[in-house]
């Protein structure tokens with residue numbers, strides 16, 4: 252389902268489109284337990300050819316593979332919505348009104364349209380997960396219960412070495428949900444030298460890293476999400 256909207260940016264009004272994906276009938280009415288999200292836009296640089304293979308591409312690819320894996324497990328798949336967010340990158344620089352366009356819109360729509368009892372129990376954002384030297388760090392303001400669940404899932408998956416805490420909060424697509432009161436966690440590896448340079452190309456994206464994050468995230472969603 253396309254979730255389109257137009258928003259003012261520092262340069263001009265822009266039409267954004269979030270893509271929402273659910274398993275089954277295409278009925279987006281019933282509530283889901285969890286949103287798993289990735290931004291699929293890439294930052295626009297006038298001066299370089301920016302590919303964004305890791306920053307935007309890696310997590311979007313992981314979501315596509317998650318769709319395939321989830322389809323093998325209809326019971327689990329029905330509890331999840333996959334969201335490809337547009338406009339994560341700032342048109343100029345991150346401010347309260349530049350960047351995170353898609354997630355801000357989606358989070359506001361939840362508050363506007365869904366009763367608290369039918370809102371998602373958690374939002375799981377994936378971002379920049381392709382680095383061969385994978386060190387996913389969750390922001391310091393991650394709700395404690397989500398963090399504990401993630402680390403329990405990593406332990407069960409045997410991937411604990413790749414997951415830890417960040418020293419600070421971070422501006423990313425999880426933040427608008429947190430502000431609207433929906434618990435959210437951001438699985439991001441910010442320690443990536445080619446970030447926002449022309450060197451963020453396919454050579455930077457490691458299949459094993461995508462697999463580690465994808466498998467751990469699905470295990471987290473299936474078995475280690477705290478009860479509502």
Ligand SMILES: [Zn+2]
Pocket residue numbers: 294306340447
């Ligand atoms: Zn970026």
